[in-house]
Amino acid sequence: MGVFISVMVASIRSQHLLFEIGISGQRTSQAVNHNPSETLGTNDDGSDSEPSIVDDILDGERKTVFEDKQLVDSNTIVDHNRIYGRDEQLAAEARAFRDTLDGERPPDLLLYGPSGTGKTLTVKAVAEKVKDRALQNSIDFDFVAVNFKTMESHSLDRAVWKLGYQTAEKAGVAWDIPRKGVSTDAKYVRLYEIVDRHFDALVFILDEIDTLTGHAGADEPAYSRLLYSLSRVMAEQHVDTLVSTVVITNHPKFRENLDSRTDSSYNPTGIHFSDYDANELIEILNRRRDAFKDGALDEGVVELVAAYGAKNEGDARRAIDLLRDAGEIANRNGETVVTEQHVHAANDSVVKNRVLEIVGGMSLQKKLSLYAAAIVADVSDGTAPSPAVYTLYREICQRSDRDVYTQETVNSHINKAGTYGVLESERTSDGFKSGVHLVFAFTEPVDAVIETLEEDDVFDDIELATVRSIARRALRNT
Ligand SMILES: Nc1ncnc2c1ncn2[C@@H]1O[C@H](COP(=O)(O)OP(=O)(O)OP(=O)(O)O)[C@@H](O)[C@H]1O
Ligand SMILES: [Mg+2]
The missing domain is CATH 1.10.8.60 (Helicase, Ruva Protein; domain 3)
Known part of the structure; x- marks a missing residue:
């Protein structure tokens, strides 16, 4: 019976296939007919058009495995019943925000932990809920969330402009301050005016704050100055609104670079987020x-x-x-x-x-260096000792008539790839004749690195089997 059914299904499938081929076959034969008015489709406006692949897709039945794709979009703030295992953090956030419902300024919060661990999700979910409650109690509460990493410029001026823009939007008023030609102070003044006039309580959610470094060479990072201003706004700017901050970061160490003035007026409650198993x-x-x-x-x-x-x-x-x-x-x-x-x-x-993304923008010499390391790692146990890597690098360059750089430069080129997360390196004197050297261990799959590098034309005349055998020999001899 099972066999019979599957045969039937198969035959239905192939009938379907034939049907589809039939349709396209018909179209092809129509297309060669010499009388276009009989063959081409006629649109409502009388113009002629040929059904295209785009029409087929747009008009065809929509087949999808998704019922509600938003739920697997990582930017969606999902309901509380979909948040798992963050009760402690949710409770701490709720306790802090609750103060606004009682007419008090909530404590500043510092959420820290690795990427994708629910920092942004939980704080936005709690803030939304507090907003609903506040509304029921006729309290004008809102939150303004800015991610500083996504800003094109990481200056204080730009950050204040952006906070102003988003605060005005939440208040439902126009943000009439141009980006340029107005001092940062004037931007602050307008921002605090809007805050004071439109909100009883306002939380600034400052996401990825450590990227707000400001101008190189400044004696204090921009985030330190921003936090100073926001933490003193109620006292110094005659703002009656209860203003507080939630700072989100992967690098809690950013606090070490706070100016001492800021550090003494900014005392957030820390909430830690660990990674998931x-x-x-x-x-x-x-x-x-x-x-x-x-x-x-x-x-x-x-x-x-x-x-x-x-x-x-x-x-x-x-x-x-x-x-x-x-x-x-x-x-x-x-x-x-x-x-x-x-x-x-x-x-x-x-x-x-x-x-x-990492290797695409690399210079030719960096690609050659990384390629040599990847090939050596691939023919050994996944790690690549620098002497063998250099031997292979040199042979590749000589065979393809390219400049040969020093071992030090090659190591430094490879280490650059490490700073973007392709590999890690360690200094060791184990196991090789050549004394102290570096060993590179790939953190991304080596075959993916090799395949990606090989997409560059530079590697067209490099034979994989040859370089692999050179790498094996280099490993034996170093
Ligand atoms: N405990 C959880 N329950 C349900 N979904 C979660 C949980 N933690 C994270 N997520 C989901 O994972 C994604 C990443 O979470 P989130 O944006 O909060 O991370 P993050 O800690 O802010 O990371 P980053 O530091 O990279 O900004 C989101 O789509 C979020 O909905
Ligand atoms: Mg986040």
């Missing part, structure tokens, strides 16, 4: 299964995504993005169920894109 990621992803249609997630898919996520520094954003990407791949293939294969494919392309 695979089980926690499963819980988080399980609460978003309804992003997909019933039955559209194959068994094991969530677990596999969580496993990749746990390997990727326990970052929930990356896990959610990977689940969505897997769904997109299923859609693109016209399939109705997301499988583990789609997850693997999505992960491969994420890794390749990440590597491409």
Whole structure:
């Protein structure tokens, strides 16, 4: 019976396929007909047009594995019932914000921890809820969230302008201050005027604040000056509004660079966010299964995504993005169920894109150096000792008639790639004749690094098998 059904399904599928071919075949034959008025489609306005692939997609039935794709968009602020395992942090945030409902200034908060651990999500979710409560109690409460990393300029002036712009938007008034030609002080004044006039309580959520460094060479980073102003606004600017700040950062050490004046007036309550393990990621992803249609997630898919996520520094954003990407791949293939294969494919392309972002803009010499390191790591145990890397690098350059740089320069080129997260290096004197040297260990999959580098034309005349055998010989001789 099972066989019979699958044969039937197969034949229905192929009939479908034939049907589709039939349609396109018909179109082709029409296209060669010499009387265009009989063959081409006629639009409502009487103009002639040929049905295009775009029309086919736009007019065709929409096949998708998603029921509510927003739920797997990592920018969506999801409801409390979808937030897993952050009760302690949510409670601390709620306790702080609660003060505004009682007419008191909430304490400043400092949320810190690695990427994708729920800092932005939890604070926005709590702030939204407090806003609802405040509304019921006729309190004008709001929050203004600015991510300084996404600003084109990291000056104080630009930051104050942006805070003003967004505060005015929340207040429903025009922000009439141009970006340039008005002093930073004047921008502050207008900002605090709006704050005072339109809000009983206002929280500034200052995301990725450590990127607000300001001008190089300034004696105090821009974020220090901003925090100083915001923490003194009620006292010094005659503002009656209860103003407080939530600072979000991956680098709590930024506090060491605060000016002593700022440091003494800014005393935030710290809330720590740790990274997630695979089980926690499963819980988080399980609460978003309804992003997909019933039955559209194959068994094991969530677990596999969580496993990749746990390997990727326990970052929930990356896990959610990977689940969505897997769904997109299923859609693109016209399939109705997301499988583990789609997850693997999505992960491969994420890794390749990440590597491409890093190595894409590298200079030729840096690419050659990194390539040599990757080949050596690939033929050994995943790590590459610098003497063997240099031997291979030199041979590649000589064979392709290129300048040969010193070992020191090559090491430094490779270490540059390390600062972007492709590899790590360690100094050692173990195991090789050449004394103290560096050992490079790749943190991104070596094959992805090699494949990505090889997309550059420079590597067209370099034979993979040859360089691999040179690398093996270099490893034996160093
Ligand atoms: N505990 C959780 N429960 C449900 N979803 C979560 C949880 N933690 C994080 N997420 C989701 O993961 C993604 C990243 O979270 P969020 O933006 O809050 O990270 P973050 O800590 O602010 O990271 P970054 O430092 O990179 O800005 C979001 O889509 C968020 O909804
Ligand atoms: Mg964030």
